[in-house]
Amino acid sequence: xxxxxxxxxxxxxxxxxxxxxxxxxxxxxxxxxxxxxxxxxxxxxxxxxxxxxxxxxxxxxxxxxxxxxxxxxxxxxxxxxxxxxxxxxxxxxxxxxxxxxxxxxxxxxxxxxxxxxxxxxxxxxxxxxxxxxxxxxxxxxxxxxxxxxxxxxxxxxxxxxxxxxxxxxxxxxxxxxxxxxxxxxxxxxxxxxxxxxxxxxxxxxxxxxxxxxxxxxxxxxxxxxxxxxxxxxxxxxxxxxxxxxxxxxxxxxxxxxxxxxxxxxxxxxxxxxxxxxxxxxxxxxxxxxxxxxxxxxxxxxxxxxxxxxxxxxxxxxxxxxxxxxxxxxxxxxxxxxxxxxxxxxxxxxxxxxxxxxxxxxxxxxxxxxxxxxxxxxxxxxxxxxxxxxxxxxxxxxxxxxxxxxxxxxxxxxxxxxxxxxxxxxxxxxxxxxxxxxxxxxxxxxxxxxxxxxxxxxxxxxxxxxxxxxxxxxxxxxxxxxxxxxxxxxxxxxxxxxxxxxxxxxxxxxxxxxxxxxxxxxxxxxxxxxxxxxxxxxxxxxxxxxxxxxxxxxxxxxxxxxxxxxxxxxxxxxxxxxxxxxxxxx
Amino acid sequence: xxxxxxxxxxxxxxxxxxxxxxxxxxxxxxxxxxxxxxxxxxxxxxxxxxxxxxxxxxxxxxxxxxxxxxxxxxxxxxxxxxxxxxxxxxxxxxxxxxxxxxxxxxxxxxxxxxxxxxxxxxxxxxxxxxxxxxxxxxxxxxxxxxxxxxxxxxxxxxxxxxxxxxxxxxxxxxxxxxxxxxxxxxxxxxxxxxxxxxxxxxxxxxxxxxxxxxxxxxxxxxxxxxxxxxxxxxxxxxxxxxxxxxxxxxxxxxxxxxxxxxxxxxxxxxxxxxxxxxxxxxxxxxx
Numbered sequence: 001x002x003x004x005x006x007x008x009x010x011x012x013x014x015x016x017x018x019x020x021x022x023x024x025x026x027x028x029x030x031x032x033x034x035x036x037x038x039x040x041x042x043x044x045x046x047x048x049x050x051x052x053x054x055x056x057x058x059x060x061x062x063x064x065x066x067x068x069x070x071x072x073x074x075x076x077x078x079x080x081x082x083x084x085x086x087x088x089x090x091x092x093x094x095x096x097x098x099x100x101x102x103x104x105x106x107x108x109x110x111x112x113x114x115x116x117x118x119x120x121x122x123x124x125x126x127x128x129x130x131x132x133x134x135x136x137x138x139x140x141x142x143x144x145x146x147x148x149x150x151x152x153x154x155x156x157x158x159x160x161x162x163x164x165x166x167x168x169x170x171x172x173x174x175x176x177x178x179x180x181x182x183x184x185x186x187x188x189x190x191x192x193x194x195x196x197x198x199x200x201x202x203x204x205x206x207x208x209x210x211x212x213x214x215x216x217x218x219x220x221x222x223x224x225x226x227x228x229x230x231x232x233x234x235x236x237x238x239x240x241x242x243x244x245x246x247x248x249x250x251x252x253x254x255x256x257x258x259x260x261x262x263x264x265x266x267x268x269x270x271x272x273x274x275x276x277x278x279x280x281x282x283x284x285x286x287x288x289x290x291x292x293x294x295x296x297x298x299x300x301x302x303x304x305x306x307x308x309x310x311x312x313x314x315x316x317x318x319x320x321x322x323x324x325x326x327x328x329x330x331x332x333x334x335x336x337x338x339x340x341x342x343x344x345x346x347x348x349x350x351x352x353x354x355x356x357x358x359x360x361x362x363x364x365x366x367x368x369x370x371x372x373x374x375x376x377x378x379x380x381x382x383x384x385x386x387x388x389x390x391x392x393x394x395x396x397x398x399x400x401x402x403x404x405x406x407x408x409x410x411x412x413x414x415x416x417x418x419x420x421x422x423x424x425x426x427x428x429x430x431x432x433x434x435x436x437x438x439x440x441x442x443x444x445x446x447x448x449x450x451x452x453x454x455x456x457x458x459x460x461x462x463x464x465x466x467x468x469x470x471x472x473x474x475x476x477x478x479x480x481x482x483x484x485x486x487x488x489x490x491x492x493x494x495x496x497x498x499x500x501x502x503x504x505x506x507x508x509x510x511x512x513x514x515x516x517x518x519x520x521x522x523x524x525x526x527x528x529x530x531x532x533x534x535x536x537x538x539x540x541x542x543x544x545x546x547x548x549x550x551x552x553x554x555x556x557x558x559x560x561x562x563x564x565x566x567x568x569x570x571x572x573x574x575x576x577x578x579x580x581x582x583x584x585x
Numbered sequence: 586x587x588x589x590x591x592x593x594x595x596x597x598x599x600x601x602x603x604x605x606x607x608x609x610x611x612x613x614x615x616x617x618x619x620x621x622x623x624x625x626x627x628x629x630x631x632x633x634x635x636x637x638x639x640x641x642x643x644x645x646x647x648x649x650x651x652x653x654x655x656x657x658x659x660x661x662x663x664x665x666x667x668x669x670x671x672x673x674x675x676x677x678x679x680x681x682x683x684x685x686x687x688x689x690x691x692x693x694x695x696x697x698x699x700x701x702x703x704x705x706x707x708x709x710x711x712x713x714x715x716x717x718x719x720x721x722x723x724x725x726x727x728x729x730x731x732x733x734x735x736x737x738x739x740x741x742x743x744x745x746x747x748x749x750x751x752x753x754x755x756x757x758x759x760x761x762x763x764x765x766x767x768x769x770x771x772x773x774x775x776x777x778x779x780x781x782x783x784x785x786x787x788x789x790x791x792x793x794x795x796x797x798x799x800x801x802x803x804x805x806x807x808x809x810x811x812x813x814x815x816x817x818x819x820x821x822x823x824x825x826x827x828x829x830x831x832x833x834x835x836x837x838x839x840x841x842x843x844x845x846x847x848x849x850x851x852x853x854x855x856x857x858x859x860x861x862x863x864x865x866x867x868x869x870x871x872x
Contacts, residue, residue, distance in 0.1 A: 030872075198871035208867050214856030217668045219660075240861055241851035243667055248693040252660040255653065259664025262651055263631065263672060264854025267664070285654050378868045383860035403598070421854055422649045422665070422672045428627040430597070430643050432652035441599055441644055 003057060005140060005190060006067050009129065010051030010081065011074030013042055019154065020072075020129035021052025022370070024136065025199060026150035028056045029372050031142070032193030036061040036491075037370040038564070040081070041309050049077050058191050062336070062371065062491030063567045069188070070139055072132040076100050091186055093135050095128070111135060111181060118172040123165035130166050134173025141189035144174045198375050202340040202366030202488075205378075206296060207232030209344025210268055212383045215294070216242035217267040219256035221249055221275060224308045225367040226298040229270040250275035254282045254295065261291045262431070264390075264421030266348050270296035273306065276318055283323035283357055287456065289431040290409065290417060292351035292358075292388070294344070299363040299487075301562050310562030311364045313487050316541040319359040320516055328456045330354070330463070331515035333361040335472060335490040338377045340366055343513060345383050350467070353388035354416060354459045361515065363536065365488040365564040391418045393425045400426065407438040411451050415458030464517045471519045474509040481507045481578055482528035484521065484554070486542050489534050492565040499571035505578065515542070522550040532557055532577050536564065555580075592621040595630070597647040603638060604712075608785030608796075611759035612706050613642055616675065619769035620648075625673045633662040635678030635687065638713045639706040639785070642677045656686030659694040659703065663843075666701045668853040670844050673773070674701035681711050684720040684740045691742075695749035695778055700842040702772040702779040705742065706759075708787035709794045716790035726793060742782050743823040743834060752777040752840035754823065755833040758799050759785040764831060771833055777840040784831075799829070806832030814838050 007024065011017050018039070025035045036055045042048035053068070055061050068085035071078065072093045079092060079102070086092070088107045096102065096112035104110045113135045115128035122131070130151070137144040151166045177183070200208070207229045210218070218237060220230045234244045242265075247253035253269045261267040271279060276297045286293050299315045301307035319331050330350045334343040340362055347358040391399065399407050399418040408429040410417045417438075420427025430440040435452060437443045472490065475483075475497050485493050490511040500507060508528065512518060525531045525546070531554040533543035538560040547554055557573050559565055595617035603609050620630060627648040634643035636655035643650040649672075653661050662676035683691055683705045694703065710728070711717040717730040721742065725734035746754045753775040757765040765783065772779025784799050811832065812818055819835035822828075844850060 196872065198868055200871040204871070211867060212860040212864050214861075216851075216853035216856065217664065219664060236867070238848070242853060243847065243849045245663075245667060247660065248689055251657060252690055252693070255657040255660035256664035256667070258653075259633070259651070259661035259666075260668035260853065261664075262649075262661075263665040263669040265668040266853075266856060267668070282654050282657065289651060289653075375865070375868045375872075378865075380860035380864035380868070383864070385856065385858055422631050422669060423629055423852075423854075425628050428630075428647060428649050430650040430652065432643065433654060434652065441597075 004055055004061060004065070005057070005069050005188065006053065006055050006065065007070045007136065008051050008053040008068055008082065009072040009074070009132065010040070010049065010078030012046070013048050013050045014046035015074050016129050017050050017052050020133065021054065023130070023147065023150045023154050024133050025054050025370055026153060027146040028054065029197045029199040030149050031146045031190070032195040032197070033058055033190065034061050034197065035199060035370065035372045036063065038064045039368050049075070049081055051078060051081070058193055063495045064564065066566055066568055070136055072129070072136060073102070076103060079104060089186060091139050091183065093132050109183065109186060111139065111177060111183070113173060113176050115173070118176060119169050122169035122172055127166055127169040130169040131173035134170035135177045137170070138174045138177040139183055139186065139188060143192070144170050196375065197372035199370050199372050200337065201228065201368055201370045202334070202337045202362055203228030203298065204232045205337050205340035206270070206344050206360065206362065208378065209341040210348070211236060211240060212341070212380055213266060213345045213348040214385055215266045215268050215348065216240065217257065217260035217265040218242070218244045218269065219247050219253040219260070220269050220271065221247050221253050223272045223275050225300055225364045226270040226272045226275070226296065228367065229296060229298070250278040251281060254279040258282060258286055258291055258293055261293045262289070262421070266352070268294040268296065270298065272298050272300045273302040273315060274304070276315060276322070280318070280322040283329070284325050284327055285433040286357040287327040287329060288433055288435070290355040290456070292355050294347045294351050294358050294360060296360045296362065298367045299361065307562045311536055311564045312560060312562065313363050313536040314541070315361065316515060319361050320545070326453070328356050328460045329516065330356060330358040331361060332358060333487050333513055333515050334366065335487060335511045335513050337366055337369065337371045338373050339513060341378055349384070349386045350463065352390070353386055354463050355388065355419060356459060361487070363487050389416050389418045391420050391424065391427065396420055396424055396427045401439070405429070405439050408440050409436060409438050409452060411438060411455050414462040415455045416462065460517060469514045469517050469519050472511040472513065474511065476506045477508055479506040479508040480529045482510065482524060482531045483507050483534060483574060484510045484512065484531060484546060485534040486512045486515065487536070489536065489565050492567045492570050493534060495567035496571040496574065499568055500574060503575060505575060507574065520549055521546060525550045525552060525554070530555060530578060532574060534565070534570065536560065590621050590626045592618040594627055595620055595646050595648060597645055599644050601645045602641065604789045606788040607638070608708060608759035608787070609639060609642065609706050611762055611765065612704065612783045612785045613645060615759070615762060615765040615769050616677065616704055617646060618766045619773055620673070620675065622766070622770055623773045629671070630673045630675065631662070631665045633658045633665070633674070633676045635682030637679040637682050637711070639677060639679035640682065656682055657690065658682060659687060659690045662701055663694060663697065663699045666699050667843065667849055670850055671852055675773070676701065676703045678705055680705060680707040680709060680719045680721045684742055688720070688740070691745065692749045695746050695751045695780065697843050698752055698777040698840060700777055700844060702769065702781070704769060704772070704781050704783060706785035707742070707782050708785050708791055709739070710787045710791040712787045712790055723793065741823070746780050747820065747823050747835065751780055751835065752837035753779040753833070754819065754835040755781045756831050757781055757783050758803055758831050759783055760796055760800070761831065764805065768831070768833060775836060775840065777837070777842040802829055804828050804830050806830050806834065
């Protein structure tokens, strides 16, 4: 297991917690250290506890743990909220000159730094968090110079004076601790490496994947935790001749995206639970009009408004079954932040090759987490673009009927019809949410109805044969017991393997990124004594489909507190499930 | 675009199932003629239709077309036009589609001022569901679902457009073929969102807002010497509760359409075979 350090800054929303945390995370990344971040945040602009947590190691880190080593506490609540994670060796940085009296457990190291006063000395009280970062550098033996680069990145746009003031603030914090405390007993000494890493979150990876895949049109309505996709694309997509439009609601967003897709653009919308409910209205139209569209659902805790800033994987059924009638669709669920990029690229190809809606289902834990990767993890040379049966002026002729009319919904062996976009000569055609004939004209003829339904469903069958719907595998492939997961749980599960190994427990882990079509796990389940399905919801939506596929029963680990799985916690739960079985025998 | 496009090129071979005498026949004819007259061609035109009797128009016309979800025709049209500035976009719908279920989209489409036209076939009744009150029905108009009338004022779509910052507001009458065509042409040629409310009588379910009623009462703004560039004059005719008008009520000479405001000028359907050449720069941003 990696020698890791767990650091956090916490305070009230509006205290600049997020940007301060990001500055430190970037500094660690620049120092060649891996970083995995998480956020505790509330759905409000000001007030309420919020924290930015960083786990860092020279080895790859891909989950959070129940341990906090260094805490910058701007409020007492920050300390209270994290008491379970703090330990004897923890150091807590706080400002003793502030009005609240810090109540810090005796066994921990209290580091009182006059954050505000030192910040004022450097040029302004606003920089008190940066003073705290300097103090944290001193405690962890991390060269304060690494902060400079991320301070430049964060404040460069505001002028060199601001940058210099911030650098000075960091040094004042560092020197204050150096001069006033002997913290050698803590024995923190952060190693650095020559590695160059990039640091990004899942929403950004989805946005970058869209740009790589040629997405040129994005329509959306702001909603936590998907807004970041839109914010990432805004200002970047224009460089490629594209456009982002903020619609009046999600009903409009998906219909605008649909319009752009019918006009031939690679088009996308992103939302979360309440927005996906509204968009469900248009799912059927996308499918029956055979329009290639990527619909991103960054899941958050539901139902209804639920817990908007909390983790959940509760929309599997919604994306798999949502919308009235029967809708051919693809549902793809990336399992890591880098996979958010690659699965987005794939989603655009599936959409155009099969002319269907493709749901890209991510979750809050992926969306708001920043993680380091070597840049090669996003090698743009590996991006392939397949536009399917998009026809040009010459190819249109093959698809005209005897009266010269374009057969936009032609019955074909693979179910995929030719696609002509406006401007293509002789390609003009109608499409509709009504059942239609090959020309896209309304029909209620029984034969034509059956032909069209079969044709649309045949596209899914074709895709099942043509594409690889594989899973990601970890642990011991020959182990007796199998743990299956989807979405962001993969990271915690992979790290849980280390804890399990320590206890002599051997499992095979299968992480599934394809929800529909999906790999058939029947053989794997039959080869295992016990199968456990892990997911962040209460009812076990993925476990249900796995049981249906394999015609068997599985065990379930469900978490719906609003907080993602942690590696150590997951290891304990898996152990418990497996022990249950032993005692039952 | 070929110069020899005739309006019949915009006609499909599907026979309309509208009731004989329906106003939608005249409305559609005028739309097809206006599209042809303004130099468009079916392969370069995208018609978006809503749901209801009016929504069937996509089937009876020949062009690229989508007949979508009830009330959402305007978002679809905007998506087409934003991504393909080279395509002529016309959205057609009814009073239920546009002013009831789609009213929210109407307000925002008007605000965006995308360079397209929006033709609403307003018959002040729900025809396809066999005669219920629509948002433009009179407050005392008795229907199966409002036996004593809706008892609420009808929506004034022209005023709604004006209040939303419209740059082109017009009204026409399906039966006055030449004027209707002329007004739709002006909407197409307008540099921005060209909105036309068309009185398109329902001969089956509306015995109040009939051809005769409009013939007898409709005042033509051209005969009144109305200046459509005069905002105050436009406000007066739009808010005039006594008379109903046809003609262009308002046109903002300084209209700046969406694509100019936002610099959206590219044909977004064309993309490279792989990631953009400089795409690794996107990754390096995250250093």
